[in-house]
Amino acid sequence: MRSITLIMGDGIAPEISEAVMKIVDNSGLKINWDIQTAGADLIETEGTPLPKRVLESVIKNKIALKSPVTTPIGKGFRSVNVQLRKELDLYANSRPCCSFPSIKTPYDKVDIVVVRENTEDLYAGIERQVDENTAESIKIITRDASIRIAEFAFDYAVRNNRKEVCAVTKANICKLSDGLFLNCAREVADKYSDIQFREILVDNCCMQLVQNPNQFDVLLLPNLYGDIVSDLCAGLVGGLGIAQGANIGKDYAVFEPVHGSAPDIAGKNLANPTAMLLSATEMLNYIGEKEHAIRIKNAILKTFADNIKTKDLGGQSSCSEFTDAIIERL
Ligand code: NAI
Numbered sequence: 001m002r003s004i005t006l007i008m009g010d011g012i013a014p015e016i017s018e019a020v021m022k023i024v025d026n027s028g029l030k031i032n033w034d035i036q037t038a039g040a041d042l043i044e045t046e047g048t049p050l051p052k053r054v055l056e057s058v059i060k061n062k063i064a065l066k067s068p069v070t071t072p073i074g075k076g077f078r079s080v081n082v083q084l085r086k087e088l089d090l091y092a093n094s095r096p097c098c099s100f101p102s103i104k105t106p107y108d109k110v111d112i113v114v115v116r117e118n119t120e121d122l123y124a125g126i127e128r129q130v131d132e133n134t135a136e137s138i139k140i141i142t143r144d145a146s147i148r149i150a151e152f153a154f155d156y157a158v159r160n161n162r163k164e165v166c167a168v169t170k171a172n173i174c175k176l177s178d179g180l181f182l183n184c185a186r187e188v189a190d191k192y193s194d195i196q197f198r199e200i201l202v203d204n205c206c207m208q209l210v211q212n213p214n215q216f217d218v219l220l221l222p223n224l225y226g227d228i229v230s231d232l233c234a235g236l237v238g239g240l241g242i243a244q245g246a247n248i249g250k251d252y253a254v255f256e257p258v259h260g261s262a263p264d265i266a267g268k269n270l271a272n273p274t275a276m277l278l279s280a281t282e283m284l285n286y287i288g289e290k291e292h293a294i295r296i297k298n299a300i301l302k303t304f305a306d307n308i309k310t311k312d313l314g315g316q317s318s319c320s321e322f323t324d325a326i327i328e329r330l
Pocket residue numbers: 009012067068069070071072081240241256257258259260261262263264265270271272273274275312
């Protein structure tokens with residue numbers, strides 16, 4: 001039986017993780033879930049929010065499904081998510097944003113994939129207090145990381161029959177850092193004659209996404225813009241409750257929803273498990289279990305088509321009712 005690490009976070013993490021494991025188990029696939037907790041609660045007992053055992057488990061199993069972990073704002077420990085991506089060199093973050101036929105939004109047939117560099121930029125966490133009234137954050141962009149994420153985006157486009165990769169930067173202002181990222185994207189683009197290449201500034205990109213998202217195909221962004229723009233794209237297709245994601249490296253892959261721990265609805269049986277479930281189907285595709293991935297995806301589509309939805313999508317179902325409805329339709 002295949003072992004997969006399940007990183008258990010906090011907030012809505014237990015509710016959606018339980019839902020996803022139940023659905024995957026009911027799809028007929030036998031998985032040995034190696035459940036590893038992470039997050040602030042462990043600081044007291046294990047001295048860190050990301051104990052070594054979590055990393056060791058992912059290294060052993062090679063694949064993980066991760067639920068969200070809270071990061072304190074403006075103080076406290078460094079994000080578990082950022083640490084995990086850095087430690088395992090999960091350099092590519094891909095976040096597909098696709099319209100669902102039964103989820104009404106102002107936009108039809110949106111089909112965008114956000115490819116986000118995952119290891120550097122302002123997320124390198126290099127900050128200092130210069131004096132009492134001044135703080136400084138350093139934005140790191142390197143040639144190696146920019147080339148490999150651009151190659152990932154173009155390879156993704158080729159593998160998935162996509163037509164265009166669009167590099168999104170602020171290279172007019174951050175001339176050196178974003179300029180380097182853009183130059184690397186241009187260099188890689190020259191090697192992929194079948195995929196069109198386009199460039200856009202991030203502010204214009206946000207406006208264009210809201211006005212006419214159908215013009216975009218694969219977006220390629222440095223870490224911070226990628227984080228922000230992927231939430232925007234999630235909003236175009238129905239919100240964070242259905243936005244899936246994957247962190248891919250050379251040796252390991254960690255699949256996780258785009259959303260966070262949603263403390264405002266935690267413990268109330270209100271969370272939508274779809275984003276984590278779609279991340280799990282992507283994981284099943286990745287490990288070659290395509291039939292199970294399709295079966296689960298079809299059950300999600302059928303459940304939405306039968307107008308069974310959680311509150312974030314305008315429905316009335318609780319997390320557990322929605323989960324049971326999917327299982328009935330598997
Ligand atoms: P959030 O994504 O947790 O929530 C934003 C809004 O979306 C909230 O109103 C929430 O109720 C709603 N929402 C999110 N996921 C939902 C779901 N599955 N079903 C229904 N509604 C959902 O973002 P927020 O509030 O900014 O962050 C909360 C915490 O999560 C922070 O500590 C943040 O650092 C952390 N975070 C963790 C991530 C991760 O573990 N990968 C990613 C993003 C944030």
